[in-house]
Amino acid sequence: MELVDPADRPRCPEEAVMTQIESTETNGIDVTALVQTIEATKEDPSLSSFTFRARSIWQDGTHNVGQIHGFTHAGAQDHSRAAPFVLHGDEPPVLLGANKGANAVELLLQGLAFCYAVGFVANAAARGIEISRMEYEVEGDFDVRPFLGMPGQRPGFSRIRATGRVSSPNATPEQLQQLCRYVQDTSPVRDSLVNAVPVETTLQVI
Amino acid sequence: MELVDPADRPRCPEEAVMTQIESTETNGIDVTALVQTIEATKEDPSLSSFTFRARSIWQDGTHNVGQIHGFTHAGAQDHSRAAPFVLHGDEPPVLLGANKGANAVELLLQGLAFCYAVGFVANAAARGIEISRMEYEVEGDFDVRPFLGMPGQRPGFSRIRATGRVSSPNATPEQLQQLCRYVQDTSPVRDSLVNAVPVETTLQVI
Numbered sequence: 001m002e003l004v005d006p007a008d009r010p011r012c013p014e015e016a017v018m019t020q021i022e023s024t025e026t027n028g029i030d031v032t033a034l035v036q037t038i039e040a041t042k043e044d045p046s047l048s049s050f051t052f053r054a055r056s057i058w059q060d061g062t063h064n065v066g067q068i069h070g071f072t073h074a075g076a077q078d079h080s081r082a083a084p085f086v087l088h089g090d091e092p093p094v095l096l097g098a099n100k101g102a103n104a105v106e107l108l109l110q111g112l113a114f115c116y117a118v119g120f121v122a123n124a125a126a127r128g129i130e131i132s133r134m135e136y137e138v139e140g141d142f143d144v145r146p147f148l149g150m151p152g153q154r155p156g157f158s159r160i161r162a163t164g165r166v167s168s169p170n171a172t173p174e175q176l177q178q179l180c181r182y183v184q185d186t187s188p189v190r191d192s193l194v195n196a197v198p199v200e201t202t203l204q205v206i
Numbered sequence: 207m208e209l210v211d212p213a214d215r216p217r218c219p220e221e222a223v224m225t226q227i228e229s230t231e232t233n234g235i236d237v238t239a240l241v242q243t244i245e246a247t248k249e250d251p252s253l254s255s256f257t258f259r260a261r262s263i264w265q266d267g268t269h270n271v272g273q274i275h276g277f278t279h280a281g282a283q284d285h286s287r288a289a290p291f292v293l294h295g296d297e298p299p300v301l302l303g304a305n306k307g308a309n310a311v312e313l314l315l316q317g318l319a320f321c322y323a324v325g326f327v328a329n330a331a332a333r334g335i336e337i338s339r340m341e342y343e344v345e346g347d348f349d350v351r352p353f354l355g356m357p358g359q360r361p362g363f364s365r366i367r368a369t370g371r372v373s374s375p376n377a378t379p380e381q382l383q384q385l386c387r388y389v390q391d392t393s394p395v396r397d398s399l400v401n402a403v404p405v406e407t408t409l410q411v412i
Binding site for chain 2: 030033037038042045050052054057058060061063064066068071078080081087089091094096099102105107108111113114116117118119121131133134136138139142143145148149155156157158160162164165166168176177180185186187189190191192194195196197200201203205206
């Protein structure tokens with residue numbers, strides 16, 4: 001993240017005392033905490049390590065209930081979430097479901113939209129760019145034939161398109177386009193899609 | 207999908223008449239409809255084409271609201287969903303958020319879990335395998351440094367592990383393991399992760 005460290009700003013002695021309690025917030029992002037996170041991770045690289053988790057419990061037909069709760073950070077379990085986030089997954093009728101929730105491939109597109117949005121707003125905050133409005137629309141082309149056991153294109157998305165719409169009161173269009181490129185280069189979800197991720201799958205028969 | 211077409215079963219004349227209204231259901235999957243879908247797609251390959259969509263609207267900080275609603279099937283808009291599915295995306299406090307929802311990379315893991323579950327239960331139904339219980343747990347290792355602008359591993363998941371737990375009253379462990387391998391080979395989400403997907407990103411400054 002291309003940061004201007006708030007500690008580098010010229011300040012008077014009174015302001016220096018204030019930094020102990022001051023929080024610099026832009027776009028709802030606590031930039032002071034962001035800088036502290038970066039500095040702490042530089043000092044102790046083990047802080048950069050996360051293992052995230054999701055669980056799904058089959059209900060009936062194409063309907064599953066998902067739970068996202070704890071994760072591991074720097075080797076320790078995070079306990080910040082009192083209860084799991086619960087998601088319903090299902091297919092539309094044309095894919096033999098009852099629309100009790102979004103389907104699996106739609107969640108991938110939603111993940112990319114959220115990832116771009118978080119990356120954009122956080123990096124904007126780090127650069128002092130204010131965001132007044134931001135939306136993403138993501139769409140992906142998909143051939144269901146391989147899933148149905150027929151020859152076709154690949155089983156997954158053949159192509160994904162993402163369009164962001166952003167307004168800023170203090171940045172030029174060029175700055176925002178440059179930020180958009182930076183966000184793509186550092187996006188965890190985009191990287192997991194445009195580059196191969198090893199997936200190890202095991203089945204326990206119980 | 208390795209199907210035994212119900213039409214191939216020996217049947218008496220009375221049963222033949224019944225097939226007009228009969229629905230063969232296994233694991234909550236309408237196998238008759240599944241076979242009809244496959245046959246229709248074989249006859250008209252344009253039926254295999256889908257474009258799915260997700261939208262995200264930024265709220266504040268790392269909090270975004272996602273909407274998943276319509277999709278395009280065979281060139282036409284699907285109208286089966288009266289209202290959008292609404293998801294909240296956010297980060298945990300350690301990543302500068304307030305836990306108003308799961309984060310972007312967790313949604314990817316949830317998508318893989320749902321995809322495996324749907325693939326398993328549908329292909330089991332097609333093979334006459336009854337499923338009495340099925341769960342998936344998926345976890346992914348992640349290095350936050352590239353997202354924070356520091357050298358590190360790749361921005362995305364370095365590795366994903368999925369574990370299924372399944373019970374069946376009428377299948378052998380070998381049949382279930384074989385099915386698990388088939389589901390991996392045809393899983394849209396797994397394929398989108400283990401193989402590269404082209405992602406085209408554009409930004410509109412408004």
